[in-house]
Amino acid sequence: MLHVAEAARVSVATVSALLNGTATVSPELTQRIEQAIRDIGYKRNAIARSLKMGTTRTIGLTVPHITNPFFTDVVSVIQQAFDRAGYAVMLCCTDEDLNTQDEQIRLLLDRMIDGLIVARVGDGGLLKGIVEDANVPVVLLDRLCEGVDTDAVVLDNRRAVFDAVTYLIHLGHRRIGYITGTSDISPMHDRMIGYREALQAAGLPAAEELIRSGNFHEIDGYNATMQLLSLHDRPSAIFSANNPMVIGTMKAIRDIGLSCPEDISVACFDDFPWSDVFVPQLTTVAQPVQAIGEQAANLLLDRLAGNRDAPPRKLVLKGRLMIRNSCRPLGALAQSVSA
Amino acid sequence: MLHVAEAARVSVATVSALLNGTATVSPELTQRIEQAIRDIGYKRNAIARSLKMGTTRTIGLTVPHITNPFFTDVVSVIQQAFDRAGYAVMLCCTDEDLNTQDEQIRLLLDRMIDGLIVARVGDGGLLKGIVEDANVPVVLLDRLCEGVDTDAVVLDNRRAVFDAVTYLIHLGHRRIGYITGTSDISPMHDRMIGYREALQAAGLPAAEELIRSGNFHEIDGYNATMQLLSLHDRPSAIFSANNPMVIGTMKAIRDIGLSCPEDISVACFDDFPWSDVFVPQLTTVAQPVQAIGEQAANLLLDRLAGNRDAPPRKLVLKGRLMIRNSCRPLGALAQSVSA
DNA sequence: AACGCTAATCTAAACGTTTCGAACGTGTCA
DNA sequence: TGACACGTTCGAAACGTTTAGATTAGCGTT
Incomplete structure (x- = not known):
């Protein structure tokens, strides 16, 4: 700016005033300054500006x-x-x-x-x-x-999971596995509450062995699912509380030789653009x-x-429950739906 | 820093020297300064530092x-x-x-x-x-x-696509649709060359109607695929030059009532973590x-x-060709493979 | 002609650092 | 005792802006 000021034969204050529009500067000087800026290829230093302005x-x-x-x-x-x-x-x-x-x-x-x-x-x-x-x-x-x-x-995580789990219950599922992240963050905490409340509202027991937690990563979802599927009375559906973990869930189901939704239903939190085009099309809770x-x-x-x-x-x-086809109706419901 | 200096009864230069280790400062002053820094909760202002240092x-x-x-x-x-x-x-x-x-x-x-x-x-x-x-x-x-x-x-985009298309050709495909982004960027340009060279190396004609371009988005892939599938002699395979566009390709295939890989084979650029677990498992070129x-x-x-x-x-x-099951063998090859 | 008002421009301090060179105190050596 | 060197500390300028307040010029009033 100093160079510009010198080249235009004005003070730096005037250059600053012109650049910021903080004061009127005469057409004549305006022109000289603009010319100098162009000649020199001057660019205002935002760091110096930040220092002075505090932003x-x-x-x-x-x-x-x-x-x-x-x-x-x-x-x-x-x-x-x-x-x-x-x-x-x-x-x-x-x-x-x-x-x-x-x-x-x-x-x-x-x-x-x-x-x-x-x-x-x-x-x-x-x-x-x-x-x-x-x-x-x-x-x-x-x-x-x-x-x-x-x-x-x-x-509204509580509500979103409540709706999703209630949907599973309506399909006839009674034992619903739940895979959560670490419960020290509010969404995981609230989602868990939604899960429990949905079971309770349907008069279903809360079976603690159906709840597994992991650290949000695919591998955690994989391990958790493996554990759930190894239970002697394994769940008929699994809800996974985030996206990376549900990938793990799907891999575990595949590796153990089961298929979704025939052998086990899956739903999860977080939608993704290709949920629509691949099979199974996952039922998800889409966040806005x-x-x-x-x-x-x-x-x-x-x-x-x-x-x-x-x-x-x-x-x-x-949230919004995106119902696709990764969850199948059980028992009597299965008859009526597939009929 | 001024406040720290005052509180420690030293000059700012000394504080700076201590903080940056640019000069030795006596244990006594070191202690006073560190105490003052703690008392005040001083944090060095990186903006001022940047201005002075030029970085x-x-x-x-x-x-x-x-x-x-x-x-x-x-x-x-x-x-x-x-x-x-x-x-x-x-x-x-x-x-x-x-x-x-x-x-x-x-x-x-x-x-x-x-x-x-x-x-x-x-x-x-x-x-x-x-x-x-x-x-x-x-x-x-x-x-x-x-x-x-x-x-x-x-x-090495040319090579990566050359390999992928050659793979399709080995499977027996003769008419291979190709969906590219705008060709003003080098990867798209090179990928296209790889496509053409693979055809040429196999002695196949380059049919211009099989080449479509879009602006990288899902919708572009969708439209391009729709056009390819409407050809009177439609391709038996489609290669899509990026990830968002292949989603569009899959949607178009679904909407038109075809299925992959039974009716049409699909391969694409860019791998993603869930290519493994959903059906069809896409054959992709994985970038490192x-x-x-x-x-x-x-x-x-x-x-x-x-x-x-x-x-x-x-x-x-x-790149690395990740062969999965979204591309099927054609003709005689199909017999021998499925046998 | 002296005055005040306005608009345009400028001077200089400030923002919070770094760093150069000077100053200071202390100990060593001739 | 004086000169000198050394290690530590300090004063002050500089980085490139913004801005408050001073200055100047031009112009209309009385």
Whole structure:
């Protein structure tokens, strides 16, 4: 900017004023400055600007795994939304590990991000302190965090699983295996409640041996399913609480020599684009990824626009049961349906 | 830092020296300073540091669509690699649009990124100028760019498709439909060459009506497949040059009332984790995503470590044909195989 | 002719670091 | 005792912006 100012024979203040439109500058100088900018190929240094202004127009976004299709989609939507608003997005993957998450958040805060969207892992870790210090607005995504009272957008997980399991029960299933992630994050906790409530509402016993938990990965779903299928009275249906784990479930079913839905019915959380075209077409709970991403972005953009003091807002969206053909009717129902 | 210095009754220079280890500071002052840092909860401002040092320890990464599983995986690997090296990653999605890409790149450069990894779209746009101005090292990912001579890591696309199509030919297929993306990017261009060469090597005619192109999206694959299947002499196999488009292909096959592989064989580029568990299990060309991501990261990290003047390095990796059961043998071959 | 008002422009301080070179105290050597 | 070297600490400039407040010029009023 100094060079531009010299070339145009004006002060840097005038150049800045023109660039930011913060003061009127005469047509004559405007022209000289613009010419100089073109000649020199000048680009404003956003770092210096950030230092002075105290804002970077950059936000941080952390998710456990970007390869989980749910997060892939949400990240994509959020990235687009902030791009439209002229913000850059720094993406971090925490790998479901609290220490990693804390490091990532520190990295982001060091870089003076203006805001933060977090699909947290573990118990939140640093998150609590950050939200309290309140320098940067934080939006929780997908997962609430005990003791952290801030904007959030989550799914009505309890209800979504309740509906899915109730659907299985209506099909005649009585022993329904349930594979969950670690229960220290709110969605897994709530989904489990939905499962239990659905059984209870139908007057079915809660058989603890039908509940298995894993660490969200395909291999965990595989192992859990293997265990369920080895029970002497094995379940007739399995509900898997996330997408990577259901892949494991399908592999286990295949490896053990069974088939879906003939021998065992499967439903799961999170839809994916090709659920429609391959066999079996999985019955899933679809999350409104577009809405989730947009709402999260909007909450944060609203804070960034200056609305700092509004009380925390918690948005709860609804899932949708996508009924396909991976679950089959049992017993008497099977007759009437197939007839 | 000023506050820390005051609290510890030293100068800011000493605090800085301690923090960076650039000079020895006495045990006594060290202790006072560390105490002050703890008391105040001081965090160094990376923006100010960046301004002074001329480096942000941040890189830019642009891909066409993060929801394309190939890019999802590569982004994930790259993000991890830079995370390990203490770099932050700014992610941008260009939506296969050149203007968007140019804007994103400008946004990134404004923020003084130290380096850039680009899976380009269109003809490169701004990219050319940037690489020449040579302030930030650039690594091309997946897609080369004419006139841009810089580090790159790509697949041997020609060979990969040659092998896949040759495999189809060995199965007895003579009319093989081919669905490509826009040919202005090198992988699509090279894949097409692989297709033509495979036909030629087998002495088969190149029937132009069997070649369709689309803009990488599912809907494009759908439309292209619909056209291919409506030909009076329709192909017995279809090769689809990317992942989203093959979803469209499968949907079209389903909608038109055919089935794969009984009525039509399908193979495609890009593997995905559940190709194994659903039916039909797609035969695909798997890219070594892990290696691609790591190599790209390494090339850039090497430049960032100071190796600026080495000549551009171009890494060409090999794809792997994953033979599953979405392609069936034809004619005489069908007899011998099914027997 | 002196005054005040407005619009345009400029000067200079500030943002929070890093770093160069100077300053200081202490011990060693002639 | 004075000179010198060495290890430690400090002062101040610099990075490239923004912005408050000062300055200037032009112009209409009285």
